[in-house]
Amino acid sequence: MDEKNLEAIMGLIMYGGNAKSDAMEAIAAAKKGDFELADQKIKDAEASLVEAHHSQTGLLTKEAQGDHMTVTLLTVHSQDHLMTSIAFTDLAKEIVDLYRHVDAK
Structure with a gap:
């Protein structure tokens, strides 16, 4: 495996892991009622997913060429890590919204 591909694969793992971690922190913040932090952590997770997608797009482009x-x-593993992180971030958004709804009542 060449250096460029390894770099892209490690980017998927790293950014995917960051996204999942931020999403988990968003849930924890929402659970405590800190919705400002929860929203920021969701944004951070989404930013990491964008970076992961850049790595993935590079690999896909090379394959298509x-x-x-x-x-x-x-x-x-890197693809699995990314897909899990995407699903986890999507679920974290829903959980934060549920906490927000419960807190408003």
């Missing part, structure tokens, strides 16, 4: 890479366990 015929520059095929060998798929390794690390590659699969």
Whole structure:
């Protein structure tokens, strides 16, 4: 695996992990009633997901241009990590909204 691909794969793992962590922190903040922090953590998670998508897009573009890479366990893990982080962030948004709704009553 070349250096560029490894960099992109590690970007998926790193940014995906950051997004999931921020999303978890958003839920924790909402649970305490700190919706300003919860909203900021959701924004941070979304920003990390954007960066992860940039890494993923680079890999997909190279593939589409015929520059095929060998798929390794690390590659699969990075994609799995990204998809889990996207789902977790989406769910965190809903949970924060639920806490906000409960807090308003």
